[in-house]
Structure formats: C-alpha cells, structure tokens
C-alpha cells in the first residue's frame with residue numbers, strides 16, 4: 001500500500017513583501033518522521049476550497065497551530081482589535097474541512113489553534129487572554145528568540161481515564177508545552193474533555209461518537225515528536241488511525 005496522505009491546511013503569512021500559504025516545518029516533520037505519513041499542504045482560501053474534493057484524496061487531516069486567532073464572529077462575538085491577528089482565509093478553509101472530516105470519519109488531529117477551530121466548528125466558543133482570568137496560569141509562549149525555549153515542556157496536564165488519547169498516553173499527569181492565550185470557553189456539544197491543566201483549562205478534547213479518530217490538543221506535540229514520549233505516542237497513534245483509514249479506503 002502506498003504511504004497514506006494527510007491534508008494540512010496552510011496559514012496566510014506575509015513576508016518578503018507578499019503573502020504566502022505556509023506551514024511550519026515542525027508539523028510536516030512530525031507527520032512524516034513519527035506518524036509515518038505524507039502531507040499535502042492545502043492553500044488557505046476564503047473561497048474556492050472544496051472540502052470533499054480534498055477529503056476524497058487523503059487519509060487524514062492535521063490542523064496546525066498558528067499565532068493568529070479564530071475570528072470572533074465565527075462564534076457569535078464582536079471582534080475587537082486586540083482579538084487579532086486574524087486569518088480569515090485559514091478559518092474559511094479549516095472550519096468546513098473539520099466538520100466534513102468528522103462526518104466522513106476521516107482521522108483528524110487538531111493542534112493548538114486547531115483545537116480552538118475544532119471547538120468553534122462544532123458550535124463552541126473561545127475565551128481570549130485567559131491569563132488575565134483569576135486563577136488561570138499564563139499559558140502564553142515564553143518570550144525568547146530560541147524556539148526550543150518557546151516550545152519548552154513546562155506544564156502538567158492530566159489525561160482522563162477512558163479518554164481517546166489515554167490509549168496512547170495513559171491516564172494521569174503528562175508534561176507538555178504551552179503557547180496560547182486563548183482556550184475553549186463553551187465546549188461544543190459534540191466534544192468531550194480528554195485532559196485539563198491544573199487551572200482547569202481544557203487541554204484536550206475528542207469528538208463524542210466519532211466515526212474515526214477525532215482529537216484536539218491545546219499543546220504542541222509536533223515540536224518534540226521525535227524525542228518526547230507523550231508527543232511521539234500521540235503522533236504514532238494518529239498515524240495508526242490514518243493507516244487504518246487508508247486500508248479501508250483502498251478496499252473500497
């Protein structure tokens with residue numbers, strides 16, 4: 001069987017005086033080296049992406065993190081300047097793709113911004129600047145020019161017994177990194193909490209009664225996927241789900 005393919009929607013990033021469809025290398029590296037899949041980067045388009053045309057051709061979907069925020073209008077809120085930066089083309093690409101992948105039972109792994117998109121796509125809301133709420137830890141990325149410091153593993157999260165990710169990670173405490181200022185506020189009806197931080201922040205979810213693997217994590221398992229055991233196990237589990245789906249698709 002040929003190597004399965006995972007769709008990875010891009011961000012719109014501006015540099016060198018123009019806009020680019022871009023995905024950070026760490027996501028592709030983790031998918032290729034640990035999940036053992038190929039990745040197809042999907043352009044971020046406000047119009048023109050056909051979710052089924054994409055999903056007919058892949059065996060999984062990975063929604064990456066990004067420094068931009070889901071536009072508040074997508075979860076019924078007014079957008080304030082401080083809620084940005086925004087990436088409407090990414091939102092327009094990922095939210096329908098997430099919903100359709102879940103409907104079709106195509107394996108789905110959503111990371112950081114991705115878990116926030118998963119929640120919004122299924123009807124939930126987000127809280128911004130969570131570190132300003134009483135009792136909430138500062139989950140923002142450490143200020144450093146060194147990306148290894150930004151993505152340093154420094155926060156305990158607690159994996160719930162019987163959760164989907166417990167199959168790969170076991171239950172109880174694991175140590176993760178943290179680079180976010182938003183988090184799930186009202187959890188979507190079809191999502192269940194899989195892990196939380198000590199301050200109660202939702203750190204992982206899965207889709208209730210999903211036809212396939214459908215998980216979101218607020219941390220960044222991709223960054224240390226080759227060396228950190230929980231990170232590696234999560235990507236290995238995602239790769240296993242993608243290969244199982246690819247096998248059924250090949251039979252069909």
Ligand SMILES: N[C@@H](CCC(=O)NCCCC(=O)O)C(=O)O
Pocket residue numbers: 064065066067068069111112113114141179180181182183
């Ligand atoms: N913008 C959202 C999502 C956070 C996220 O995906 N962080 C990754 C940051 C990557 C980088 O800055 O290089 C939030 O802040 O909650």
